[in-house]
Amino acid sequence: MAGFVHRHRWLIPYALMAPGLLWLIVFFVVPNVQMFIFSVSEGTLQTGFTGPPEAWYPQNYPNAVAKFEENFVNSLVYGGLATTLCFLIGYPLAYTIAFRGGRYRNLLLFLVIAPFFTSFLIRTISWKIILGNDGPFLSVVRDVLGVVPANFTVIGTPLAVVAGLTYEFLPFMVLPLYVSLEKVDRQLVEAAQDLYAGPWRPGGTIAGAICGGALGVALVVGLGYSGLVGSGVAISTLAAAGMVGAGMGGAVGTWLISQSFLRVTLPLTIPGVFAGSLLTFIPAIGDYVNVALLGSPKTQMIGNVIQGRFLNQNDYPTASTLSFILMAAILVAIAAYARVLGTEDLGASAA
Amino acid sequence: MSSRASASVAAGLGPTGIQRLTSTIDRWLLPVYAGLAVTYLMVPIAIMILFSFNDPIGKFNYRWNVFSLDAWADPLARPGLAEALGNSLLVAFIATTVATTLGTLIALALTRYRFRARSATNLFIFIPMATPEIVLGASLLTLFVASASQEPFKSIIPQGLFYPLGLNTILIAHIMFNISYVVVTVQARIRGFDRHLEEAAMDLGATEWVTFWRVTFPLIFPGILAAALLAFSLSIDDFIITNFASGTTNTFPVWIWGTIRNNLPPQVNVIGTIIFGTAVGLVVLATLWSRRDAPRPVAATPAARAERTS
Numbered sequence A: 001m002a003g004f005v006h007r008h009r010w011l012i013p014y015a016l017m018a019p020g021l022l023w024l025i026v027f028f029v030v031p032n033v034q035m036f037i038f039s040v041s042e043g044t045l046q047t048g049f050t051g052p053p054e055a056w057y058p059q060n061y062p063n064a065v066a067k068f069e070e071n072f073v074n075s076l077v078y079g080g081l082a083t084t085l086c087f088l089i090g091y092p093l094a095y096t097i098a099f100r101g102g103r104y105r106n107l108l109l110f111l112v113i114a115p116f117f118t119s120f121l122i123r124t125i126s127w128k129i130i131l132g133n134d135g136p137f138l139s140v141v142r143d144v145l146g147v148v149p150a151n152f153t154v155i156g157t158p159l160a161v162v163a164g165l166t167y168e169f170l171p172f173m174v175l176p177l178y179v180s181l182e183k184v185d186r187q188l189v190e191a192a193q194d195l196y197a198g199p200w201r202p203g204g205t206i207a208g209a210i211c212g213g214a215l216g217v218a219l220v221v222g223l224g225y226s227g228l229v230g231s232g233v234a235i236s237t238l239a240a241a242g243m244v245g246a247g248m249g250g251a252v253g254t255w256l257i258s259q260s261f262l263r264v265t266l267p268l269t270i271p272g273v274f275a276g277s278l279l280t281f282i283p284a285i286g287d288y289v290n291v292a293l294l295g296s297p298k299t300q301m302i303g304n305v306i307q308g309r310f311l312n313q314n315d316y317p318t319a320s321t322l323s324f325i326l327m328a329a330i331l332v333a334i335a336a337y338a339r340v341l342g343t344e345d346l347g348a349s350a351a
Numbered sequence B: 001m002s003s004r005a006s007a008s009v010a011a012g013l014g015p016t017g018i019q020r021l022t023s024t025i026d027r028w029l030l031p032v033y034a035g036l037a038v039t040y041l042m043v044p045i046a047i048m049i050l051f052s053f054n055d056p057i058g059k060f061n062y063r064w065n066v067f068s069l070d071a072w073a074d075p076l077a078r079p080g081l082a083e084a085l086g087n088s089l090l091v092a093f094i095a096t097t098v099a100t101t102l103g104t105l106i107a108l109a110l111t112r113y114r115f116r117a118r119s120a121t122n123l124f125i126f127i128p129m130a131t132p133e134i135v136l137g138a139s140l141l142t143l144f145v146a147s148a149s150q151e152p153f154k155s156i157i158p159q160g161l162f163y164p165l166g167l168n169t170i171l172i173a174h175i176m177f178n179i180s181y182v183v184v185t186v187q188a189r190i191r192g193f194d195r196h197l198e199e200a201a202m203d204l205g206a207t208e209w210v211t212f213w214r215v216t217f218p219l220i221f222p223g224i225l226a227a228a229l230l231a232f233s234l235s236i237d238d239f240i241i242t243n244f245a246s247g248t249t250n251t252f253p254v255w256i257w258g259t260i261r262n263n264l265p266p267q268v269n270v271i272g273t274i275i276f277g278t279a280v281g282l283v284v285l286a287t288l289w290s291r292r293d294a295p296r297p298v299a300a301t302p303a304a305r306a307e308r309t310s
Helices: A002-007 A009-039 A060-067 A069-100 A102-117 A120-131 A136-144 A158-183 A186-194 A201-222 A225-229 A235-256 A259-268 A270-286 A289-294 A302-311 A316-341 A344-350 B003-013 B017-051 B081-112 B118-130 B133-149 B167-191 B195-203 B208-237 B240-245 B252-259 B267-293 B302-309
Strands: A042-044 A048-050
Touching: A009 A316, A009 B081, A009 B118, A009 B133, A009 B167, A042 A316, A060 A069, A060 A316, A069 A102, A069 A158, A069 A201, A069 A270, A069 A302, A069 B017, A102 A158, A102 B017, A102 B208, A102 B267, A120 A136, A120 A158, A120 A289, A120 B017, A120 B252, A120 B267, A158 A259, A158 A270, A158 A289, A158 B017, A186 A259, A201 A235, A235 B017, A259 A270, A270 A302, A270 A316, A270 B118, A270 B133, A289 A302, A302 A316, A302 B133, A302 B240, A316 B118, A316 B133, B017 B267, B081 B118, B081 B167, B081 B208, B081 B252, B081 B267, B118 B167, B133 B167, B133 B240, B167 B208, B167 B240, B195 B208, B208 B267, B240 B252, B252 B267
Parallel strands: none
Antiparallel strands: A042 A048
16 A cells, blocks of 8 residues: 555646646536537426437527627626725725734734625615615715715616625725735835836826826716616716816825835736736626616526526526637636736735 | 824824824724725625514515514525525535545645646636636537537436536536635645655655554644535536526425516525524634644733743
8 A cells, every 4th residue: 555655646636636637627627618508598497498419508698698798798897896896995095904004914904704604695685774764874865965966876776786786895995905915025116206107196196197087977877867867878977077087186296106106016006906807807798696686677697697597587508608608718818817827826816 | 004104104294184184084994994994795695694583574584574573483495494594414425525635636646746747727626716616517418418419428328427417417517616616625725735744754664555544644634624615616606607507406495486477485584694604603613723733922821821821
């Protein structure tokens, strides 16, 4: 026995990995193959399916994309906005924890992951309470400040869905950013400062203003503000949103973007930015709980369609087609990441 | 992010009002921003706890009415809730045990051996974590359904194993999505670990088996414990995947999803609060426990402080 082990040492890692990898192959890879087969089949659970190898129905793909184009667009827009907002909230937070956390660092990290200790459904229900017509958010914004009209609602709008998604996935953005920020060698930053990489005042203000203004306009257009108020988006609304965004962005840019940050810290943390964005965007585009609880039939994302087709309508071919499109898009994104930044840090930044 | 630079500029020019204001903003802007962000993360949790003490008007616990301890006095007073919670705990225990074992073995192989498929395996482990939960759940459902109706699965897989759906399929799903998280958590722990300790044990005559159990395992145990805690909390919280794999069986989140169409009792918040409190308590205990063995700075111990002052 000992002799055998000694002669075949190279087998040990494979033997250690075998049970776990086998589980993943049988319950992750094989199901995806089966899902692909369903995606090029026809029929329902009741009538039975006809599909490969007898008959292929590749036209399911263009048909599904055409039919659910709106839901794909919703997913991409809401997911993209949520990822951007997570980055804007998450980067300064991760930076503060990594560079200025001091003895509160572990406490702050713990608070960042604390939402994971409550049920995701209950957290979303809490948002429904907060954003509801009688909830604290509107009672401040509508009743106290009077910024919005009396018939203004948040629940049922894209705004509520994006707010829910941003909340839900913020920790997935912060943790990889923190991991990469913590690795930054402080001496490099100090060296840059010694070499006169000081505040980037006019540049930071301008860059911040442009980004902030663009985000303000994107929020208004992307969220279909018109749908909330019942008329088209007025140019004045867009301009106001752009101005507010530019003002805030400019202020942030002025105070927070220094040359040492721009040229040293930010480039060193790009892997964390990519990992965080992937880990936020991917689950966000597949989510269906936020729309179901906070949105309306108009805000349906692709996840809602997949869920409904699988569990209520038993339309497996369409649902499989849509899921497989999602899966394929993600594989492409991961392959691009692995190609550019390597595989070693993938898991480390996710953990 | 520019505090140092502008502070030194301000010092060089003398503390005029504007410069003092500048350096104050520089010092406080980020901490205040981070504080607001953390508050944002905490608000829904606070709302959950607060509304567990609500006595709602009507069937839905969405509007604050009046403080009440009724729900806390009888947290399981809803049909099916106790059973759903029991299922959640059972699934979480079994799935955590199995996934932690399988995942730790993979992590050991990946960090302690050099072999050709290593980098490919790392990537393969990452993919399930990056896949949207809806795809994981939906694809598992297609396998389970196919095992009852489609060839070749129909003849390979024993009837009744995967279909009808139930606790067995929920367990399969939970073990599957937990393995990757366990691998990366344990891996992170093993990376920072000193191989010389093992070599020393072997030099002193310990066999590989003894070395593993007396040296390696105790050193990586905190990592395994952290992974198990993570797996348990992921498992007990999971809704999206479970919803696809559960059929008519309820876990706690699936039960909430079913009830929310007709009513939402405060009991949901009570149990959510209990789960949250337990998880936080366990993490605090685990932190204290792992700190127990860590070398403490001499000045920090009360005995040392007493010695210095006397």
